[in-house]
Amino acid sequence: MVPVTEPVEAGSVVFMDLGINLGYWGTTGTDDLAAMKALTQAADVAGYRVAWLAEAYGSDVPSLAAYLSAFTENLEWGSAVFQIPARTPAMAAMTAATLDKITDGRFRLGLGVSGPQVSEGWHGVRFDSPLGRTREYVDIIRLAFDRKNVEYHGKHFELPLPDGPGKALRLLLLPERAQVPIYLASIGPKNMELTGEIADGWLGIFVSPEHLPEQLEQLRVGRERAGHADGSLDGFDVAAQVGLSMAGDLDTGANRLRANAALYVGGMGSRKKNFYNALARRMGFEEAAQEVQDLFLDRKHRDAAMAVPRDFIDRTALIGPREHVAERLHAYAEAGVTTLSVSPTGDSLEERVAAIHTLADIMDAEGLR
Template sequence: MRLGIQIGYSGQGFADAVDEVVECEEAGAELVVVPEAYSFDAVSQLGFLAARTRRMGLASGVMQLYTRTPTLTAMTAAGIDYVSGGRFALGLGASGPQVIEGFHGVRYDAPIARTREVVEICRRVWRRETLVFEGDHYRVPLPGEFGKPLKLINRPVRPRIPVLLAAMGPRNVALAAEIAEGWQALFFDPRAAGRVFGDALADGLARRDPSLGPLDVSVPVPFALAEATPALLSAHRASLALYLGGMGARGRNFSNDLIKRYGYAREASLIQELFLSGRKAEAAAAVPDDLVAATSLVGRPDEVRRRIDELAAAGVTTLLVSPLAATRAERVKDVAALRALIT
C-alpha cells in the first residue's frame, strides 16, 4: 500500500505545511495531494512542492473539471509533470453545483460525459496529436475561418500522465474504474465498500483498457497513532458535518447521498437540516460515532494495523493521511511509524 500526505486548504501557513511535507518525504511518504475547493488554486502550490520535494509523487486532489478548458487542463498537467521530473498525477473532479455555479459562475451540467471528454482531450494533447475533437460538450477547434488544429509545442516528459478521478456516485465510480489510472474516494467506509461500490467498480472494470493497469484506489483519512478520543477526532467530526450538511444544497449533496447509501439515511437528513439552519455544533454532534471511526485511521499501532488490513481487503491501494498529532515532530514520527506498519 502506498502512503501519501493530503494537505489542507492551506492558505495561510502553506510554507510551514510544505516544510512538514519535506520531512514526511524523508519519513517514507510517497505522495502529496493538494486539494482545490474555493481556496487558493492547487496548481501554484503543486509547483512550489515540485521545487521543494525530490522523490515523492504530486497529485491534484482535485482540480475542478469546469473551471479550465480541457486543453488548459492538459497543458497545466504537462507543465507540472515537467517541472517535477515526471512525478505528477492529474486528479480531476466535477466538484458540485454550489461551487461551480456559485463561485465560478459556470453552469454545472453533464458531469459524467464532460469528464470522459476532458480525459480523452488531455491524453491526445499529451501524445502531441494535432488536436481535432468533436464531442457532445467540447469541440476543438471551433468551426469558422479562424480556428486551426494545433498540437502542443513542448514535448511532455511522459505521453501519458496518470489520471485520478474523484467520485462518490455509482456512475462516477464506474467511469473512474473504466477510464482512469486511479479513483480517489472520500469518506470511505471499508465495511460498506463492497455493498456500496462493488457493482459500479465491476461495471467499469469490465470495460477497462488493460493498458491502464490495475486501478489505484486512494482514500483520504485523518490519522494518528493515539487513543481515539473525542477531542482528537473533533475536527474530523466537524468536517463530516460540513460536507454532509453544507457542501451542497438540499437534494443535491453528493456526500450526503453517499452516507445515506452507507445506511445512515435518517442521520444524514438530520445533519443537513441542522447545519443548514445554522446549528453547526448540533450537526457535528449528530454525526454517528461509528461513521467517524470508520472513516478515520486513529488508534494504537495494533488497531491501526488491523484497520489497514480492512482497507486493503476493501481494495484500497493508497492511503492519503492527514496527521493529527499536536506537533510537527509528532506528526512526522507518526508518518514514519505508519510507513513501517504498511510495509
C-alpha cells in the same frame, strides 16, 4: 509498485502505498505555507509515495505543487483535484504537462466536477451533464498527451470552433512521460463506473473498508466496458483519502475530525444535492446524515459536528491508539486500497508531523509496504 486490487486470499501479503493529503492553503490556523512545507518534507523522509493538493475557491493546486515539490526528493505530486469547470481541457493538459516536467515525471492528474454551488457560483459554468462533460474532458487531455493535433467534436466541447479562424493545435511542451496518470474523484455509482472506464485511478473520499467492495464492483463495471477481462483492476490505483488522528482513545481521535465530516455531509451542497450526504446514506447512516445536514444548514455547526456518529468517523478514517490504527490499516489493504492518503490532524504542527512518522512506522511493523 504495481497496484493490486484483485480479491485477497487468506494469508496473502497485501501492500499499500502511503500518501499525504495537504488540502488547501490557508483554511485553518496551522495550514500556512511553512506548515505545508514541514508536512511535505516529513512525508518525503518517511517514505510516503505521493502528496495531494486540493483547490476550491482559494489556493490553486499548480502553484503550490510547483513550489512544494522543490523541497522534496522522492514524493510524487497529485491534484485532488483540478476542478473541471475551472479550466478548459487544453489548459488542464498544458498545466499537467508543465508539472510533470517540473517534477521529473512525478505528477498525477486528478480531476473532479466540483459541485453546483462552486461550478455555477464561482466559475460561472453550468453544472449539467457532469458524466458526459468529464468523458469528453478526459478524451481531449489524452489527445494532447498523445502528441496529436487536438481536433474534437463532442456534445460539450468543439475544437477548433467551426466558424472561425481556429486550427487544431498540438501541445508544445510534452510531459515527461507519454501519459500522465489521470485520476477521477467520484462518489455516485455512475460516476464510479465512468472512472473505471476512462481513468487510471480513483480518488475516494470517506472510504470505508466495509463499503468499499460495493464501490469496487462499480469500478469493475467500467473496467470491463473498457475491455479489461472480467473487470480486472490490475494496474488501477484505488486511492483512498482518509483522516488521520492518532490519540489515546477513539473519542479523542474522532473529535478532531467531526467538524470536517459535518462540513461535507451537512454543508457541501444544497439540501437537495449533496453527494457526500448521499454517500453517507448509502453506507447505512441515513438518520444521522439527515440530522447532520439539518443542523448544519440551520447554522448549528457545533451541534452538526457532534451529531456525526463516531462509528462513521471510525469507518472512514484512522483514529485512536496505535493498535486500533494498525487493525484498520489491514482492513483497508485487504479491502483493495492500493494508495492510502492521509490528512494528519493534531493539536499542533508537531503532533501532525509525528503522526506522519508514526503511521509509517506502523505500516512497516505490520508489513504493509
